Structure formats: structure tokens, C-alpha cells
Amino acid sequence: AQSVAQPEDQVNVAEGNPLTVKCTYSVSGNPYLFWYVQYPNRGLQFLLKYITGDNLVKGSYGFEAEFNKSQTSFHLKKPSALVSDSALYFCAVRDRVNFGNEKLTFGTGTRLTIIP
Amino acid sequence: DSGVTQTPKHLITATGQRVTLRCSPRSGDLSVYWYQQSLDQGLQFLIHYYNGEERAKGNILERFSAQQFPDLHSELNLSSLELGDSALYFCASSTHLGTEAFFGQGTRLTVV
DSSP states (O other): OOEEEOOOSEEEEETTSOEEEOOEEEOSSOEEEEEEEEOTTOOEEEEEEEOSSOSEEEOGGGOEEEEETTTTEEEEEESSOOGGGOEEEEEEEEESSOTTOOOOEEOOOEEEEEEO | OOSOEEEOSEEEEOTTOOEEEEEEOOTTOOEEEEEEEETTTEEEEEEEEETTEEEEEOSOOTTEEEEEOTTSOEEEEEOSOOGGGOEEEEEEEEOSSOOSOEEOOOEEEEEO
16 A cells, blocks of 8 residues: 655745655555645646656756655755745655556645745 | 646535536546545545546545546546535546646535
């Protein structure tokens, strides 16, 4: 079984400061890892993914995430936060193998608030 | 815009009723997934269809069913509705060899 943990329900960051949203995962094999963002009354928007290769992946809106296999983590980061980054962020994992098992398992979400 | 279209956006219905939620995937995407988002359960995977066939089931109640049609659109049918079924229902699609899924805006179902 695969699972994702987002240990922080809420993260507050001052505008202009770096931000980190934490995610750890559990999967039987090698994972595909994703970050999605949800704005109020909107669907989930894909931000970035880790498939293979470089452990640091870059995504939309200046976000990046670092894959750490030994710590089974995939933390989302941004060097300088914007007020418009305030939203609900979800980490998700998918098993790399088993065609027919492509479902995403999501964490519980972290509400990011950027304080002006 | 993700390219995934869900209708209706909002639905209010009474307990015991039946509703149908519709999803049109991105052009060319063969996989359709349904998810339920509620305050107490978070984002829960319901079911996955690939090119018209059911591929995987998650925490989907027996009162719920889905299908994917030859034109690849999908419908999620919810019957004998209960207050606890009130939630945001998302559809997502992905390509045959794709990794990430692209989500629609969701249907907000309110059961009264």
C-alpha cells in the first residue's frame, strides 16, 4: 500500500521569505511523486513531478521540490514567497510499476498562508 | 485550464435521490479517475477507467457506480444519497503512458 504524510496542516510564511512544505511517502517500489495546488473553489493544479533523474525538480510558478530517497521525502520549496502562493498544497505518490495501478494517493494537504 | 471538463459545477439534491456527474477528459487521454474530497476524509480515490474498462477501485461505496463511454467521457452515478455524501467530486485524466493526472474543476454536491 502507498501512503503520503504531510505533517503540517498549516504553514505561515512572510512574503519574500523562503518556504518549505513537507511531504514524506511510503511505497513498495520506486515512486512517482507529485505536488498539486488547490485555490479556493478550484480544481487541483499540477505543479511538478519527480519521475527519475535529478533529485531537484523544478515546476510552475517558481516552485521546486527535492527528492530524498533515504528519507523518503519530497519537500516543496520556493526561494521567495508571494502572497498569491497562499493556497492548499497536496503531495501525491504513485507506484511506478503495475500498469492498471496508476491511482494517485494524496496527503491530507497543507494550507500555506503568505503574510504580507 | 486543465482541459478536463466536469458538469455540473454545483448540485443540490435531497437525501435518497440519485445524481449523475459527468466528466470529459482532455483530448486523447484514455484514463479517467474519480476522486472525492471531503473535510473529514480528504482526497479519496474512487475509481479508475482506462479506455472504457474499469482498471482499479478505491473506497467507492456500493451505492456509487461509474462508466466510461466509447467517446471516453465518464459518468459517476451516486444513488440513495445520504448527507455524508456531500463533497467535492473531482475527475482527472491522463494519457496512456502519462504520469501526472490533470484535474477538472470539480462538482460540488450538497445533499440536504
